[in-house]
Amino acid sequence: NSSLERIEKTKNLNAFITVTKQTAVESSQNSDVRYKMKKPKSVLDGIPIAVKDNFCTKYIRTTCGSKMLQNFVPPYNATVCQRLLDAGATLVGKTNLDEFAMGSGTVDSLFGATKNVWNLENDSNDFHISGGSSGGAAVAVATGSCFGAFGSDTGGSTRNPAAYCGLVGLKPTYGLISRFGLIPLVNSLDVPGILTRTVDDCVSLLNVTAGPDCNDSTCISKPYRSIRIPPAAQLSVKNLKIGIPREYACENLEDEVLQTWNEVASLLEESGATLKEVSMPHTELSIVCYSILNQCEVASNMARYDGIQYGYRADENSSTEQLYAKTRSRGFNSVVKHRILTGNYFLLTRNYEKYFEKALKVRRLIANDFDNVFEEVQMLLTPTTLTCAPLHSKFIQKSNSEQCSQQDFCTQPANMAGIPAISIPIKLSKNGLPLSLQLMGRNLSEPTLLALAKFIE
Numbered sequence: 304n305s306s307l308e309r310i311e312k313t314k315n316l317n318a319f320i321t322v323t324k325q326t327a328v329e330s331s332q333n334s335d336v337r338y339k340m341k342k343p344k345s346v347l348d349g350i351p352i353a354v355k356d357n358f359c360t361k362y363i364r365t366t367c368g369s370k371m372l373q374n375f376v377p378p379y380n381a382t383v384c385q386r387l388l389d390a391g392a393t394l395v396g397k398t399n400l401d402e403f404a405m406g407s408g409t410v411d412s413l414f415g416a417t418k419n420v421w422n423l424e425n426d427s428n429d430f431h432i433s434g435g436s437s438g439g440a441a442v443a444v445a446t447g448s449c450f451g452a453f454g455s456d457t458g459g460s461t462r463n464p465a466a467y468c469g470l471v472g473l474k475p476t477y478g479l480i481s482r483f484g485l486i487p488l489v490n491s492l493d494v495p496g497i498l499t500r501t502v503d504d505c506v507s508l509l510n511v512t513a514g515p516d517c518n519d520s521t522c523i524s525k526p527y528r529s530i531r532i533p534p535a536a537q538l539s540v541k542n543l544k545i546g547i548p549r550e551y552a553c554e555n556l557e558d559e560v561l562q563t564w565n566e567v568a569s570l571l572e573e574s575g576a577t578l579k580e581v582s583m584p585h586t587e588l589s590i591v592c593y594s595i596l597n598q599c600e601v602a603s604n605m606a607r608y609d610g611i612q613y614g615y616r617a618d619e620n621s622s623t624e625q626l627y628a629k630t631r632s633r634g635f636n637s638v639v640k641h642r643i644l645t646g647n648y649f650l651l652t653r654n655y656e657k658y659f660e661k662a663l664k665v666r667r668l669i670a671n672d673f674d675n676v677f678e679e680v681q682m683l684l685t686p687t688t689l690t691c692a693p694l695h696s697k698f699i700q701k702s703n704s705e706q707c708s709q710q711d712f713c714t715q716p717a718n719m720a721g722i723p724a725i726s727i728p729i730k731l732s733k734n735g736l737p738l739s740l741q742l743m744g745r746n747l748s749e750p751t752l753l754a755l756a757k758f759i760e
C-alpha cells in the first residue's frame with residue numbers, strides 16, 4: 304500500500320506508464336499468506352518491483368513509449384518478469400522510457416518526459432532530466448515507489464539514469480540475464496539492467512533473475528552461482544589492482560566529476576588497493592562505431608512493425624504499401640525513423656562493407672582494449688557520465704545523436720565488449736545533484752565488481 308501511495312504522490316514526475324494496482328494488491332495478499340505460513344518463496348517475496356515498459360508482461364500493456372505499441376498487450380512474460388513473479392515479487396508497474404529505448408534522457412517518450420526527483424524545488428518551470436533511457440525505472444526507485452527496478456542497457460541506459468538519480472545501476476555481463484521478452488534495440492548489445500538503492504539490493508535482484516534460459520540462445524548456458532557479498536566491515540581491497548584509463552578523462556568532463564574520480568581513486572589507494580594508469584586507445588571510437596551498429600540493428604528490428612500482425616495500424620487501405628508506409632510514418636517518432644533510414648543506408652549492398660563490416664572490426668578493437676588492460680588490472684574505475692543531470696531545457700536543445708554522444712561516452716564501451724559495469728553514487732555536487740562513478744571488470748567478474756562497489760558505497 305505504501306508503494307502505491309508513493310506512486311500516486313509522485314505521479315507528477317511521470318515515472319510510470321502503467322500502474323498495475325489490482326494485480327499488485329492481489330499478489331501482495333498472496334505473499335502475506337505465505338509469510339503467515341512461514342513459507343516465503345524467496346527474499347523477494349512480496350517485494351514491490353517495477354520494470355521498464357520494454358519488457359513484455361503477460362496481459363499487461365507493453366508500450367515501449369511508442370504510439371506503435373500504445374495498445375499492445377503481450378500474451379507472455381519476459382523471462383525477467385517471469386522469474387520475479389516466480390520468486391513472489393509484486394509487480395507495481397511499467398516505467399517510462401525514450402521511445403524503443405533510443406535515448407539518454409527519457410525525454411522522447413510518447414507519454415512525456417520523466418522528471419528527476421533531485422533538485423525539483425529549485426527550478427519550478429524547468430527540471431533536471433532523469434537520464435535514460437531507463438529514466439522511469441530510476442525515478443521509481445529513487446522516490447521509494449518500489450524496492451528495485453529493471454531497465455535495459457544497450458549503451459548505458461541503466462547506468463546513466465542511475466548516475467543522475469543517485470542509485471546503483473548494474474549492467475551485467477552480456478548473456479547473464481536472459482533477453483527473452485525484452486523488446487530488442489540492438490540484440491548484440493542489449494542486457495537487462497538492475498536499478499536499486501544499495502549494492503546488496505542489486506545482488507538480490509541479480510540472484511533471482513540471472514542464469515541460463517532456453518528461450519534466449521545468447522544466454523550463457525553455464526549454471527549461475529548465487530553471489531553473496533560479505534558484510535561491509537569484512538570487505539578489503541588489499542591486493543586488488545584497479546586501472547584508471549586515461550582516455551576517459553575526455554573533453555567535456557566536468558571538473559567536479561574529475562575531482563570525485565580522483566578522490567575515490569586516492570581513497571582506494573589509502574585502503575590498500577594498487578592503482579595504475581592504463582591506456583585504452585580505441586575508447587573514443589566507441590560512439591561512432593555504436594551509432595552504425597545501433598542503426599543497422601534498429602533498421603532490421605523495426606521492420607516487424609508493419610501494422611499487420613500487431614501494434615498500431617493506420618486506417619489507410621488504398622494499397623498494402625500505403626498501409627505500411629502510413630503506419631510506420633505515424634507510429635514512430637522522428638528519432639526512430641531517423642535511425643531506420645540511416646541503418647538501411649548503411650546496410651545497402653554498396654555500403655555494407657564500408658560501414659557495417661568496418662564497425663564490427665572497430666568493435667573488436669574496443670573489446671581488445673579491455674582484454675589487454677585486464678591482463679594488468681582486475682577492475683577499472685571511470686566516471687559514469689561527464690556531468691550531473693542536465694536541465695531539461697538545455698538538454699532538448701541538442702539533437703538525439705548529440706545527446707547520446709555526450710552522455711554515453713563512458714558507458715558504451717562496456718556494451719561493445721559485453722563486460723559487466725556498475726554505476727555507484729558517490730556524493731552530491733555543489734548544486735545538490737548526485738555524482739557517480741563506474742566500475743568495470745572482465746566477463747563474469749560480477750562477484751568482485753559488486754564487492755568493490757559495496758566497499759566504495
Ligand code: GLN
Pocket residue numbers: 404405406407435436455456457458459460461488597707711
Ligand atoms: N543512448 C543510447 C541510444 O540511444 C543507448 C540507449 C540504451 O542503452 N538503450 O542508443
